[in-house]
Amino acid sequence: MKVKQEVRELFPTPLWVLDIAAADAAALNAKLKAEIERLIAPRPNVPPGSNWQTPHDLHTRPEFAEFTQLVEVAGRSVAQFLQLEQYPMMITGCWANINPPGSYHPTHNHPNNYLSGVYYVDVSDGAPELVFQDPRPISIMPWSGKLNRVTANAAAEQAIPGRMMIFPSWLRHHVPSNHGVNERISISFNLMFKNFAETAAAPRWKATAGSSSG
Ligand SMILES: [Fe+2]
Structure with a gap:
């Protein structure tokens, strides 16, 4: 008996990965690092294991205009992929994270936004990656030693420096x-449909820095 088998991937979870060319990334990152250093000077005493965040309004500051433009262009290309370009999005928050050795960031998501993203300015060897959790409601994972993208739950x-990731x-x-x-x-950074962010759920961040919680 002949049987034809096909696999249809239902409800895929997209992760957009954008890598800036190394030379361009080096120049941009040097500028961003200097601006971030300026923002956090004098350096606060960050307790071991915790992170430091700048205010969430970087996208409103002229010195981050080049980066903001990059996010806007990336956001538009993602909207185009999703065929949602007729609904303009806005950046609802943009902040820098300083993660000293020993620090980590617990599992979270970004409510009241449609897309979220991260861009790496300075990452040295041994620094961790970003780990995404399986959004499916239950996991059953027989340990075969051969997890693949269908069976893994993370x-x-x-x-890497110059890399931007955008995800739901x-x-x-x-x-x-x-x-x-x-x-x-x-x-x-976070992106949300402009009319929703301006009416139903205006961003609640204030222009203050502090230890991170989300
Ligand atoms: Fe996050």
Whole structure:
């Protein structure tokens, strides 16, 4: 008996990975790092294991205009992929994260947003990747030693300088402990449909820095 088998992947979870060419990324990252350093000076005493975040309004600051433009262009290309370009999105928050050795970021998602993303400014060897959790409601994982993208319940994506990742805001993720000897600097951002963000759920961040919680 002849049987034809096909696999249809239902409800895939997209992760957009955008890598800036190395030379361009080096120039951009040097500028971003200098601006972030300026923002956090004088350096606060960050307790071991915790992270530091800048205010969430970087996208409103002229010195981050080049980065903001990059996020807007990336957001539009994702909207085009999703065939949602007729609904303009806006950045609802944009902030830098300083992750010293030993720090980690627990599992979370980004409510009241449609897309979230991160861009890596400074990542040294040994710094952790970003780990996404399986959004399916239950996992049954017989340990075969051969997990693949259908059977695994987590997926890690490498954090490298010049890399931007964009993902659905509902997708839970975490950053494992930084086992490197150097701190890691990244910039996170959220995107939401403009009319929703302006009416139903205006961003609640205030322009203050502090230890991270989300
Ligand atoms: Fe996040």
